[in-house]
Each structure stands twice: as structure tokens, then as C-alpha cells.
Amino acid sequence: MSKIYDVAILGGGASGLMFASELSSKYKAVLIDANKELGAKIAVSGGGRCNLTNVDICSKYYRGDSSFISSILNKYNNRWLIDWFAKRGAKCHIQKRGQYFCIDKSVAIIEALKSSIKGVKIAKGTSLLRVEAKDEEFKLIFKDGNFLIARTLVVASGGLSFPKLGASSIGLDIAKRTGHNITKTSPALVGFTLQPEQNFFKTLSGISIEVKVIVGDRCWEDYILFAHRGLSGPAILNASLWWERGKISIDFIPHLKLQSIKGAKKNISTLLKLPKRVSKALLEHLNILDRPCYRLRDDEWNSLERLHNYSFAPAGTFGYSKAEVTSGGVSTKDIDVDSMQSKRVKGLYFIGEVVDVTGELGGYNFQWVFSSAKVCADYINKLCRV
Ligand SMILES: Cc1cc2nc3c(=O)[nH]c(=O)nc-3n(C[C@H](O)[C@H](O)[C@H](O)COP(=O)(O)OP(=O)(O)OC[C@H]3O[C@@H](n4cnc5c(N)ncnc54)[C@H](O)[C@@H]3O)c2cc1C
The missing domain is CATH 2.40.30.10 (Translation factors)
Structure with missing residues (x-):
């Protein structure tokens, strides 16, 4: 693996894949995931048919700062998300209670995302151990002893739920070590x-x-x-x-x-x-x-x-092993709503479930995850630091 990148994306779940799809190919970027297959949670979501979003997307269905959540969801709403996937061959329809499910299997969503990624190096089966942030650069150190340097780090590593699908505390650890507030985490959407x-x-x-x-x-x-x-x-x-x-x-x-x-x-x-x-x-x-x-x-x-x-x-x-999501996470008080960039560490971004925004059942979590990733990619694309 080459050692220096403009952008490193930590996590190849829903948020990391959307971010990578939308990132300008001008950047030299790498996406890192501990799993051998990308989008592991998408594959099992919605009973294998991914409940992508809902007809009624509104901050009242989320735990978290409602004005922060509304701002992100107003920029990229359910119509945007449905069209994004439909254009790439993954069509959704309303199945029950206003919930949009994939007409085909969830893998159609993963394929749509993967086929939109251009020029991002994919490092699967690569487990990140820790990050050192110094002089506006990030040193990513892996479990196998290798490392890489990135000028921008996008943390898309999800929450703590479903460790058997790759969940780890790495995102929260990075946030904590770099001085961010973490709101209390707990298993949610669980028995x-x-x-x-x-x-x-x-x-x-x-x-x-x-x-x-x-x-x-x-x-x-x-x-x-x-x-x-x-x-x-x-x-x-x-x-x-x-x-x-x-x-x-x-x-x-x-x-x-x-x-x-x-x-x-x-x-x-x-x-x-x-x-x-x-x-x-x-x-x-x-x-x-x-x-x-x-x-x-x-x-x-x-x-x-x-x-x-x-x-x-x-x-x-029933605990994290059965919980669909993790409630709590990196405090939105420490994140800029127009970019998803940390207010504490320049060049560090948090998107998806690692952030303190958690939705009810019904497609609310994927909507948040994808919308936050898109807001972040738009901002980084405008920076043109290359
Ligand atoms: C069984 C189940 C069903 C669900 N169904 C739905 C649904 O139908 N609709 C809905 O809206 N939501 C659903 N959810 C919730 C939804 O899947 C999550 O909210 C969403 O996947 C979070 O996306 P993310 O990208 O933030 O994190 P994740 O999808 O969890 O991706 C994080 C990635 O980071 C990687 N990673 C973690 N630690 C490391 C490390 N140390 N090194 C390298 N890589 C690492 C992981 O391997 C993982 O691939 C479901 C969840 C589960 C568990």
C-alpha cells in the first residue's frame, strides 16, 4: 500500500461507500475496512431487502440535535436518495408503513455504491489499530504493523452494534483521543x-x-x-x-x-x-x-x-450483539453541520452512525448515514486541496 494519501476513509459501510462514490477522483484516496466484503450491514439490512428510507423523513424520528439533523436531511432528502440509487439500477418501492425497501436484494444497493466509486484504492481486510494526529496530518497505524499518512481523515466506522459484522470502537476512540465529546452510547433498536x-x-x-x-x-x-x-x-x-x-x-x-x-x-x-x-x-x-x-x-x-x-x-x-444501531456517539456540538468536519481538529471528519444521531426503525438510519456522507463529500470536493 502506498504510504501517502490526500484522503483516507475509515470504514466501507454505508457512509464510507457513499462518501467514496461522491468524492472527486482528483483526490488520491484510500478506503479502509476490516471486513473482507464491503457493506456488510447493508447486505443483512431490512431482512435482506434494505429499508433505504421513509416517505416521512423528519428530525422527530431521530435522537440527537434536531436542528443539526434537519439541516443535513433538508440538503439531501429521501427523494434525492431514492433517485441516486434508481439511477444506478437499485430501485426501491414502498412496502409497508411508508418504508422504502429495495425491489431486488440489498446487494443491489452495495453494487450501486461500489460501481460509482472511481479512483479510490480499496483496502479490504485491513484493520485499523490507532491514529496519530500531528501537523495537520494523520498517521493511520494498522494491526499488521503497516501505516499510512493522510491529510484528510473521514471517520465512517459506524457504532458498536453487531461486532460480528465488523463493528468496533475505533471511531469513538479516535474522537476521544483528539478531544471530542462523546454522548453516552447504548444499544438501540434492540429487544x-x-x-x-x-x-x-x-x-x-x-x-x-x-x-x-x-x-x-x-x-x-x-x-x-x-x-x-x-x-x-x-x-x-x-x-x-x-x-x-x-x-x-x-x-x-x-x-x-x-x-x-x-x-x-x-x-x-x-x-x-x-x-x-x-x-x-x-x-x-x-x-x-x-x-x-x-x-x-x-x-x-x-x-x-x-x-x-x-x-x-x-x-x-439484548445488548450490542443484537442491536441494529448504537445510540449516542461523537457529539454534534463538535462537528460543523455544513461539512461534517470536526470543530476541534482540522481535516478530521465524522459521518454516519459514529455521530450522535440515531433514527427509529423505518429507513431513518440509512437516510442519515447517506445524507451526512454526501454533505461531507460536497464540502471536501469544493476544497480542491490537490
Ligand atoms: C441487522 C441490521 C439491520 C439493519 N437494517 C436497517 C434498515 O433496514 N434500514 C436502516 O435505515 N438501517 C438499518 N440498520 C442500521 C444501518 O445498517 C446502520 O445505521 C448503517 O449501516 C451505519 O452505517 P455506517 O457506515 O455509519 O457504519 P457501518 O455500516 O457499521 O460501517 C462501518 C464499517 O467500518 C468498519 N470498521 C470498524 N472498525 C474498523 C477498524 N478498526 N478498522 C477497519 N475498519 C473498521 C466496519 O468493518 C464496517 O464495515 C440495520 C442494522 C443492522 C445491524
């Missing part, structure tokens, strides 16, 4: 583990139901999945992004008014309109014997109201 009191959920493993999940002043009407380790499914994954210890609440019967079935002759387990095993388990948990509704006592109807607002504290989450 919840349970306290002993909710262990009965585990007996329902494999069942999925549509409910309303509430965390603070946010709620999601979507599916939860009872899993052998706890609770999962889209409504829970979204809840995990906003949950910071303490309680969450589930409305198991969002469309049922208990008042309307009080005099009914049918058994309560039938009229809850939940899968039989779920209603039986919930009734048992509430100490209510399953019998015709008209026979239930007032105190039992009062207990049943809990199903509209079943409040409990998760024990924790």
Missing part, C-alpha cells in the same frame, strides 16, 4: 430483557401481537414479539431507542373498550381479541379466572383496565 415479574412473557415465545407501546410522551402502534430472551418486535425496538431505564407501558388491547363487553355471555379470554395463549397468560397474571364476562366482579374489571396501561421496567436490553 428488552425482563424482570422476574414479567418472566411469564417468555412462555409466549414466538407469538406476535399488535399493541401500543408507550415510552414517556412517545408511542408506537405496531407489533411486539414475545421472544425466549424477552420482548422484541418493531414497537419494542423503537421503544428501546428512547428508553433510559425506568418504566415502559403496553396497551395490549388498544382497540377494545372494556365497557362494551361487560354484559357479554362469552368468556373474557375470547373477547379480549388476543391470541388465546396470550389472553390466558395475561388473565392468570392478573389473577382473573376465565369465565363469561357478565360474571366478572367490579374489582376484576378494574384489574383488566391494566391491560390498557401495563406498566413495567425492563431489566435491560
Whole structure:
């Protein structure tokens, strides 16, 4: 590997690949990734069909500084992203709940990105150990002992989630060592583990139901999945992004008014309109014997109201090994919104998931990752330091 570059891109995931695609070929650039294949997370995303973006892209679906996020997303929005990929043969369509998925497999997205990269040297299977920043230059030192020098370093190394797909703390380490603030990181878009009191959920493993999940002043009407380790499914994954210890609440019967079935002759387990095993388990948990509704006592109807607002504290989450994203990261206070350049170290840029911007489920993360990469590439292209 040649030793001196204008631009080094750390990470060949979604953000690194978009940046490399948009970078002017006037630069002598290298893209480094520890994995043997580029875009490992894109390949597995959206169940193999990459949920690229959403019809409703707005900062309210993200954790992070909303004016920073809006500024980036207003420059490069969902229409831009859909067109960018469509022009390169990767078409998307709305599949459910306003989410754009790839018509073909996710590899079409990876191919579109890779085929747009011109003149960037690709160093796959190359693991970066550390970076030394000195005299407006960066020395990148690799695990095999080799090194290279770059005048510009673009950190596109993602978050901490899914280490088996190459995630590492390198981006956060570089940021920390060079004096940047890091907002608290935690696994997000991930399932919840349970306290002993909710262990009965585990007996329902494999069942999925549509409910309303509430965390603070946010709620999601979507599916939860009872899993052998706890609770999962889209409504829970979204809840995990906003949950910071303490309680969450589930409305198991969002469309049922208990008042309307009080005099009914049918058994309560039938009229809850939940899968039989779920209603039986919930009734048992509430100490209510399953019998015709008209026979239930007032105190039992009062207990049943809990199903509209079943409040409990998760024990924790399934952790980084299962989390789709990492919440938190390099503080946007230390990043210039027009360029993604560090305000502390000239020539150092942060893009994608390593930055403290995290979206809900639904294509919000790829939208952020690709838009931030494009803003950064535009700026560096204008510099013409070559
Ligand atoms: C299972 C799963 C499904 C998902 N589905 C969706 C979806 O459908 N829609 C959506 O919007 N989001 C989805 N996401 C989230 C999305 O994939 C990420 O937000 C996005 O990939 C982040 O892009 P990035 O470029 O910032 O980081 P990454 O894609 O994580 O890329 C970082 C790259 O840096 C490399 N790297 C790390 N450390 C080193 C090192 N020391 N040396 C060299 N290279 C290194 C890694 O190998 C990796 O390739 C999903 C995530 C997962 C895990």
C-alpha cells in the first residue's frame, strides 16, 4: 500500500461507500475496512431487502440535535436518495408503513455504491489499530504493523452494534483521543430483557401481537414479539431507542373498550381479541379466572383496565450483539453541520452512525448515514486541496 494519501476513509459501510462514490477522483484516496466484503450491514439490512428510507423523513424520528439533523436531511432528502440509487439500477418501492425497501436484494444497493466509486484504492481486510494526529496530518497505524499518512481523515466506522459484522470502537476512540465529546452510547433498536415479574412473557415465545407501546410522551402502534430472551418486535425496538431505564407501558388491547363487553355471555379470554395463549397468560397474571364476562366482579374489571396501561421496567436490553444501531456517539456540538468536519481538529471528519444521531426503525438510519456522507463529500470536493 502506498504510504501517502490526500484522503483516507475509515470504514466501507454505508457512509464510507457513499462518501467514496461522491468524492472527486482528483483526490488520491484510500478506503479502509476490516471486513473482507464491503457493506456488510447493508447486505443483512431490512431482512435482506434494505429499508433505504421513509416517505416521512423528519428530525422527530431521530435522537440527537434536531436542528443539526434537519439541516443535513433538508440538503439531501429521501427523494434525492431514492433517485441516486434508481439511477444506478437499485430501485426501491414502498412496502409497508411508508418504508422504502429495495425491489431486488440489498446487494443491489452495495453494487450501486461500489460501481460509482472511481479512483479510490480499496483496502479490504485491513484493520485499523490507532491514529496519530500531528501537523495537520494523520498517521493511520494498522494491526499488521503497516501505516499510512493522510491529510484528510473521514471517520465512517459506524457504532458498536453487531461486532460480528465488523463493528468496533475505533471511531469513538479516535474522537476521544483528539478531544471530542462523546454522548453516552447504548444499544438501540434492540429487544428488552425482563424482570422476574414479567418472566411469564417468555412462555409466549414466538407469538406476535399488535399493541401500543408507550415510552414517556412517545408511542408506537405496531407489533411486539414475545421472544425466549424477552420482548422484541418493531414497537419494542423503537421503544428501546428512547428508553433510559425506568418504566415502559403496553396497551395490549388498544382497540377494545372494556365497557362494551361487560354484559357479554362469552368468556373474557375470547373477547379480549388476543391470541388465546396470550389472553390466558395475561388473565392468570392478573389473577382473573376465565369465565363469561357478565360474571366478572367490579374489582376484576378494574384489574383488566391494566391491560390498557401495563406498566413495567425492563431489566435491560439484548445488548450490542443484537442491536441494529448504537445510540449516542461523537457529539454534534463538535462537528460543523455544513461539512461534517470536526470543530476541534482540522481535516478530521465524522459521518454516519459514529455521530450522535440515531433514527427509529423505518429507513431513518440509512437516510442519515447517506445524507451526512454526501454533505461531507460536497464540502471536501469544493476544497480542491490537490
Ligand atoms: C441487522 C441490521 C439491520 C439493519 N437494517 C436497517 C434498515 O433496514 N434500514 C436502516 O435505515 N438501517 C438499518 N440498520 C442500521 C444501518 O445498517 C446502520 O445505521 C448503517 O449501516 C451505519 O452505517 P455506517 O457506515 O455509519 O457504519 P457501518 O455500516 O457499521 O460501517 C462501518 C464499517 O467500518 C468498519 N470498521 C470498524 N472498525 C474498523 C477498524 N478498526 N478498522 C477497519 N475498519 C473498521 C466496519 O468493518 C464496517 O464495515 C440495520 C442494522 C443492522 C445491524
